Amino acid sequence: MTLTSTPANAPTRAGAATAASTRRRGAAGWLPVVPLLAFTAIAFGIPVVALLNGAFTVKDPATGATSYTTANLDASLHGAYLTALIGSVKLSAVCAAIGTVCGLLLAQAVVTSRFRALREAVLTASGVLANFGGVPLAFAFVATLGNSGVLTQHLHLRDKGWDLYSFWGLTVVYLYFLIPMMVLTITPALDGLRSQWREAAQNNGATHAQYWRHVALPVLAPSLLGGYVLLFGSAFAAYATADAIVGSSIPLVTLQIADALSGNVLVGQEHVALALSLDMVLVAGLVMAVYLPLQRRSARWLA
Incomplete structure (x- = not known):
């Protein structure tokens, strides 16, 4: 009768293969969401950045130089x-x-x-x-x-x-x-x-x-x-x-x-x-x- 031995590192290989398969499925699951995330970043992210930048910006009418300050927010609350x-x-x-x-x-x-x-x-x-x-x-x-x-x-x-x-x-x-x-x-x-x-x-x-x-x-x-x-x-x-x-x-x-x-x-x-x-x-x-x-x-x- 012939006995077949299982390699000691077989469970480790199986676990690594399962983890790799899970990572591939997770990455594939994110692909359909990428266009939505890109659209959200463009449609909402850019206006928010422009809003924050403009709200804290003051332009000197004489020199045209811009600087960051909270004067606009202070004026909006008075x-x-x-x-x-x-x-x-x-x-x-x-x-x-x-x-x-x-x-x-x-x-x-x-x-x-x-x-x-x-x-x-x-x-x-x-x-x-x-x-x-x-x-x-x-x-x-x-x-x-x-x-x-x-x-x-x-x-x-x-x-x-x-x-x-x-x-x-x-x-x-x-x-x-x-x-x-x-x-x-x-x-x-x-x-x-x-x-x-x-x-x-x-x-x-x-x-x-x-x-x-x-x-x-x-x-x-x-x-x-x-x-x-x-x-x-x-x-x-x-x-x-x-x-x-x-x-x-x-x-x-x-x-x-x-x-x-x-x-x-x-x-x-x-x-x-x-x-x-x-x-x-x-x-x-x-x-x-x-x-x-x-x-x-x-x-x-x-x-």
């Missing part, structure tokens, strides 16, 4: 620029809060409806209205609810204190596209609420309000906050609608950036405009820092 930044944060926070509540109620009504056609109609309309903004939206509201608008004249709204060209008037305009956006955002999360949770709460004697307070809302809280962040960002970055309706009557940071870039107020404030843009990025980053941890928690419950 005077009219600070007022505009606070005004944008306030407007965005109010619009996002109202849009989140109204969008949640509308989405819940759609999700619990027995009519599938109603659900599809509302979601389709929300997809259209969520992307309807800019000058066309401003024109529609001016023609409808402006000082000489159809409804303003017919319902005598000016006698009741209505003013489209005010803070609350602009809030109503923003809600036109923010509420549909919230409906699209929160509907999948509402679909993820399991019927067993409601049944278990009812079997334990919980009322409808107690179910929402102790079960549904805690589970939906990260999704609601995510929707709030999305609505806040949309309102915070809106420019064309506000510019067409209120112009400079309401201080907003996007309008201040446009004025600084075009030199409507002061000449040579382009770098201050970039500093204001950096302030907007920082505000959005702070809001996202609150949202991301809660989103991971929501994913575990709704999975």
Whole structure:
């Protein structure tokens, strides 16, 4: 009988071959992502670098020499620029809060409806209205609810204190596209609420309000906050609608950036405009820092 011996280093060779195969599969898995990473680096990386460079650059008008300083950031946090930044944060926070509540109620009504056609109609309309903004939206509201608008004249709204060209008037305009956006955002999360949770709460004697307070809302809280962040960002970055309706009557940071870039107020404030843009990025980053941890928690419950 012949005995076949196995080399002592065979397991080592097998392990090395497996590791090499794993590395090759990992490298091959990264290849499809390379175009996306390249596009991201070009489309987002270059503007971010230009923004940071311009925000910290000051040009001497006499010699043309440039130097790096924090003077632009300091200027963006004082005077009219600070007022505009606070005004944008306030407007965005109010619009996002109202849009989140109204969008949640509308989405819940759609999700619990027995009519599938109603659900599809509302979601389709929300997809259209969520992307309807800019000058066309401003024109529609001016023609409808402006000082000489159809409804303003017919319902005598000016006698009741209505003013489209005010803070609350602009809030109503923003809600036109923010509420549909919230409906699209929160509907999948509402679909993820399991019927067993409601049944278990009812079997334990919980009322409808107690179910929402102790079960549904805690589970939906990260999704609601995510929707709030999305609505806040949309309102915070809106420019064309506000510019067409209120112009400079309401201080907003996007309008201040446009004025600084075009030199409507002061000449040579382009770098201050970039500093204001950096302030907007920082505000959005702070809001996202609150949202991301809660989103991971929501994913575990709704999975």
